[in-house]
Amino acid sequence: MTFEEQCNSAAANFLQTAVLVDDQAEFGVSAPLAPASEGDEFIEPDELAGAVAAISQPAQAIRDRLDAGAITQGFAEKGLICSVLKPKSSASITVEVLRLAPKSDIIVLDWQMGSVDNGDIALGLIHNVLEMDRRGGGRLRLFAIYTGVRDLTAVSTRISEELPSLTSSTNQFEFYNAYATAKVVVLGKGIPADHEAGQGDRCTEEDGLAERLISEFARFSGGILRNATLASMGHLRSNTHRLLARLNGDLDGPVVTHFALLNNSADAQQYIADLILQEIEAQVPLEEIVAKYAGPDSIKKRIKQLFADGGRSRIVLDSENATMHDLPEASAMALVDGSVEALKLHIEDFAEALGKKAKDIAGQFGPDSLPRRLYGVLGDDLPDGVRKHEDFAIASTIRLTNVEAQNFRDRKHPTIRLGSIIHDADGYHICLTPVCDSVRLDGDKAQFLFGRLGEDEKKFNVIVDDGGVRKRLLIDRKNVFVKTLELIPSADHTVRVERKLFDYLVPVYSPDGTKEFVRWVAEMKPMQAQRVVGSVTSNLSRIGLDEFEWLRQLGVNWSG
Known part of the structure; x- marks a missing residue:
């Protein structure tokens, strides 16, 4: 096929x-x-x-x-x-x-x-x-x-x-x-x-x-x-009856019991939403679908199609001068199985294109350099290749952004929780407050902990699209700047984002009674947000002590 x-x-x-x-x-x-x-x-x-x-x-x-x-x-x-x-x-x-x-x-x-x-x-x-x-x-x-x-x-x-x-x-x-x-x-x-x-x-x-x-x-x-996604959605469409057979009308009574015992409608609703998502995932054979449509064979077929359509695969030799070099079809396909070995075969060609000797550049094509060299693997020029890689990074880590404002027409505005990214006079910050402490908020204010995200084009671990402007951000776990903001809970006992003209804003408590705001930018996916917290807290909890140097150097690292 x-x-x-x-x-x-x-x-x-x-x-x-x-x-x-x-x-x-x-x-x-x-x-x-x-x-x-x-x-x-x-x-x-x-x-x-x-x-x-x-x-x-x-x-x-x-x-x-x-x-x-x-x-x-x-x-x-x-x-x-x-x-x-x-x-x-x-x-x-x-x-x-x-x-x-x-x-x-x-x-x-x-x-x-x-x-x-x-x-x-x-x-x-x-x-x-x-x-x-x-x-x-x-x-x-x-x-x-x-x-x-x-x-x-x-x-x-x-x-x-x-x-x-x-x-x-x-x-x-x-x-x-x-x-x-x-x-x-x-x-x-x-x-x-x-x-x-x-x-x-x-x-x-x-x-x-x-x-x-x-x-x-x-x-x-x-x-x-897209092929994997379309096939997954097609399978779900065809097997919706299986999902309905499991979540049938006989379960209405237990649902009522759940609401009655929990005595918190918001938590009860979230439980039902999570249950439906888990059942949907259980009904779709994602491993088989991904293996068929997004496995190594499919990726090689995509590269083969590129060449059949008259396209070319290119490797970045010099990112500063946007120097790129064509790869033959066999080498481009070999990247899927092992990129370092595939590129070693062309060191002489790369050196000639750069006007250098092969021995002088051989060490520049190791594993650490590859992320910056594969932007043109499907024929893109350097700027387009970088943009598409950033798009994938955003899709991998960001759940919601203010660019997707139209999506909030049919759903409630997001709440501030673990992984929420905001922007104020001090720059970008990510919420470090656990999800369980972001709900059932009483009183006229609630304290939320935020870590600063510095803007850095070369050293970053988060990419967001802020109102259509791409931002590369870094939370430095070894030099963490944290601060607490007092936010104003809404009627549903969460801190919910508000729409003001073209911005999505977070209400901040002010002692004089005036309502101040910071901008809501995005919300990270739960696992990625949890990783940020784990990285920060693990660094803060490190213990420094003097010890026998021979044992320190030869012993197993305590941090793994």
Whole structure:
């Protein structure tokens, strides 16, 4: 299985639903050629003013009728459900599509609906769904314009003009949003002869549409981590009944007992939330899925795909001058099994590129240097490679950030607890107060312990995205600066972050009764936060004493 096939497999496991909108959809009808002037009783669009520009002259359509039966059958064969909507007015179809959109992974739209439409309805629907997704915090979604218009370039041109939030890739018939979570593709109905010369690879007949859309979805959603994630979510979707069988209605009584005995609704709710998460984890065979989609074989397939697509793998020789050197495919793949040995084979080439002797640089390619040399392993230049590695570091250690403010629309604002990162006049600080001491707070103030995080570009152990600005931070366990802040508990007996205009703020107690604030920046994942505390406390609890030097040097280190 190639990497592309792995992407298709993961996408197929995840995808479940699609909605198709076409005013010429018919069941059991082949797709005859029809002149563009043959319109039906479609009510012309009148509800999308402001979403797109005024209606322009329609492009010439060669193939109008759509065999809805062949399409739904094709989706069924791939294990997907496809709803076919035949609109009678722009207003009604907008309501129906927006109602279905939250549960639809793929939205397929005809370009011309009615005799004078030139994509205005389709553009309006894409605009409205993207806006709905944006307000909801984002959504992985594929839009497909499936049209009988002969010249598909006319369609892609209007999309680029009317939807400025989308940018075109190297392929003029594919568009993406800023976060690469939404993709719009232009596909032609029928066979290559139905469209202009050179557009044959964009053509798909009805019975092959499902397979083509799965492939299009996989091409923008695929990746080592995304494949594993999509496969995991797909497995969970397919096995939700197992989860519900374990957490069934017979357990309602014990839940009531738990609330009654604990006498603390917040703690009881957290217990239920933790229980559900643990059951979800138990139902997903993560080890097997990761081995299949993110194991060493998959990583090598990803590198092989890079070279097959004309890309190259590069190693950083001199980070100050951004000097990089190409690696052959075999060496790039060998990095997965042992990077030091793979690079030793090219010391002579590296020396020549740097204008030095091999013996002078051989020691510079040891294990300690590798983290700064692998930024271009998948073809990235130095700045992009550094940024992507920082992105992974943030994903690995940070649970919530103020950049993800839109995620708090459907959930409570975070509370101050172990791992919370704040910023005040003294800089960045991380909360060291245990979780158990961050709840059930009584009184008008509560003391929280914080350790300072210094900003350091070269020496750091935490990376955060503070309002879109990347920060490298260091908590120096051997030189810890700690301070106590008196914070104001909220009505739920926790210190909850508040929203003030564009900032998320933490209320600080002031003796004169005024309400002061410090900025909330992020919250670390629990295990990473616990490691910070362990590092700090272990250093503070060290014992220094004089001893027999022979025993000190030859004996086993007390700290392990």
